[in-house]
Amino acid sequence: MKPAVFWLAGTGFFAYQVIVLARLLAERGRSANPAEEQERGVEMVWTLVPAALIAALALMLSGFTDGAWSQSRTGDTPLVGPRAIRIDGP
């Protein structure tokens, strides 16, 4: 039940994001005002940020970054939990 609710909430967010992005892309180039066009570009960044954040989280949670981070930073095993990354000592 919990995973279904989680995925439903996630799908709702992504659906809304796709609608906003499609709207912004459709409106692109329609205005003769360069400032308005620039603001549209800025809003595109606003819109993509949460998806980028969630994608980064998904990569971390999938374990994609664990090996790379651990090896590149310390070559050590995690301190706490399966996804932990040790950086230094106290």
Next chain:
Amino acid sequence: MKVQRGLAIAGSPARVGEFVELTKPRITFMVMVTAAAGFYLASIGRLDAALFLHTMLGTGLVAAGASCLNQIVERETDARMDRTRARPLPAGRVELLPATVFGTALSLLGTLELLLAVNRTTALIGLATLALYVALYTPLKRLTSLCTVVGAIPGALPPVMGWTGASNALSAEAWVLFAILFLWQMPHFLAIAVAYRDDYARGGHAMLPVVDPGGIRTARQTILYSAALLPVSLLPSILQMSGDAYFWGALVLGAVFVAFGVASARDRSVASARRLLRYSVVYLPLLLALMALDKVTP
């Protein structure tokens, strides 16, 4: 000489309040609450009280120092805004030099406290928080509405500091807390900017509601970030940091948040922005309290 005078002023009981005001005590307190939540959630077994106190003290000092330095950089724009012109610097109740000494000292003391009594990871995150807030977010406020996105990064780092304070590890769970705080701040600060749109415009701040007088972009982004917060706020339970009670509680709290966001977006009035703002202020402590109360101990 001026520093001595400043310190003398700071030492006067009648003036202490002015210096406390420079630290934005309510924001600093909220920063410490989120850091405390991160520390508690990362603690395995019995909470290390001494380490907890050091983490809180260091985080609080860094937050207070950042707030003070922010007010120094913004003193001229603060003087143009109704909401901020009564602050100690624009009102002339504290001079620039003592405020600078005070803010720098707090920031240094906080970073040192974290470095010497907690760990290097937390100190580095504290330093990054300070730099992002004072050196990047504050000047960006005059240039682009994306300042809010940038400013949400240091705003979301305190629970990560709490987490690394307890575990000395930057794990995915810490970044889940970061994501919750990051996403929560956007509708929260957009609501503030709608409520004080004219004031921000007077101050020359390029907040989204200022550069978007029609309110359509602000409306879209308010809904978008509220909608993103809902699934991300469920992750602590999915990751077994918290239990089922947290999951269903976060779902209800998040759904109500989305409803307030949609109402504010449809209405686009100051009144509905204030309702969203009030709810956002209630939402975060409730969510963190639920997370802590329903913590799953490994």
